[in-house]
Amino acid sequence: MLSYQHIFHAGNLADVHKHGLLAWVLDYLTQKDKPLSYIETHAGRGLYRLDAPEAVKTGEAAAGIGRVADWFGPDHPYTRARDWVSAEYGPTAYPGSPLIAAHLLRPGDTLRLADLHPQESAALAEVMRPLGAKVEQRDGIEMALAVTPPDPRRGVLLIDPSWELKSDYDTLPKAISKIARKWPVGVVLLWYPILTDDRHTGMVRTLTTQHPDALISEVRFPPARHGHGMVGSGLFVLNPPWGLADEAGKLKRDFDSLGG
Numbered sequence: 001m002l003s004y005q006h007i008f009h010a011g012n013l014a015d016v017h018k019h020g021l022l023a024w025v026l027d028y029l030t031q032k033d034k035p036l037s038y039i040e041t042h043a044g045r046g047l048y049r050l051d052a053p054e055a056v057k058t059g060e061a062a063a064g065i066g067r068v069a070d071w072f073g074p075d076h077p078y079t080r081a082r083d084w085v086s087a088e089y090g091p092t093a094y095p096g097s098p099l100i101a102a103h104l105l106r107p108g109d110t111l112r113l114a115d116l117h118p119q120e121s122a123a124l125a126e127v128m129r130p131l132g133a134k135v136e137q138r139d140g141i142e143m144a145l146a147v148t149p150p151d152p153r154r155g156v157l158l159i160d161p162s163w164e165l166k167s168d169y170d171t172l173p174k175a176i177s178k179i180a181r182k183w184p185v186g187v188v189l190l191w192y193p194i195l196t197d198d199r200h201t202g203m204v205r206t207l208t209t210q211h212p213d214a215l216i217s218e219v220r221f222p223p224a225r226h227g228h229g230m231v232g233s234g235l236f237v238l239n240p241p242w243g244l245a246d247e248a249g250k251l252k253r254d255f256d257s258l259g260g
Helices: 013-029 053-058 065-071 077-089 097-104 118-131 140-147 168-182 201-210 244-256
Strands: 037-040 047-049 093-095 110-114 134-136 155-159 187-195 215-220 230-238
Touching: 013 065, 013 077, 013 097, 013 155, 013 187, 013 215, 013 230, 013 244, 037 097, 037 140, 065 077, 065 244, 077 093, 077 097, 093 097, 097 110, 097 118, 110 118, 110 140, 118 134, 140 155, 140 168, 155 168, 168 187, 168 201, 187 201, 201 230, 215 244
Parallel strands: 037 110, 037 155, 110 134, 155 187
Antiparallel strands: 047 093, 187 230, 215 230
16 A cells, blocks of 8 residues: 555656646636635655656656647646746656645645655655645545545645555545535545556446536546556546536547547
């Protein structure tokens, strides 16, 4: 459970899908002059170096953001966040979702992050300390259940586990239902991998039965290397903001051009 490190996968095509839509959501919500809460359950280390040996070894960043950065114009919030991180941390730096959120949120918004992995949590705390985030080494779902509904009540929760445990496919829909009952106005995003065995389908069927008004965004892409099991990326979104379906549709068309 604690073996996963996202540095091997940072900037891959799944990150492009997830981070592109997350940045759009945060940009849309911060256009209204009301404070916002951002909560993340599996935050990782927050900042990644795409020239690190781990990232170079898998080649996922080169096949991901290194290949498709031009899908996003200079004014897109995902591009703005990446440009900010490059200026702050160097040209090979890539932002995890905590840094994307930190860049797009405003003074008065709140940022609460969890990661159970001790090294990842320590690295996250170091990166996020100057940015006013509350970081905990803690089970992220436990944290989300404890802090929802947040103050302010407007907000976004990102659930982005490693999916190392097959039991997650059964337990996460139950947790999301509990969170939705406690926090019916929250925008909740669950990211999941699409693997060659399509093991996500039962979970998504359960979620759509429980939350029929949710948005599902799924994209397919070629495996990053021979034998790699991930062939797509999914986002399940409760209370999707107006316009997100159109943004997701545009991004899907870009992914379709890869011939996944």
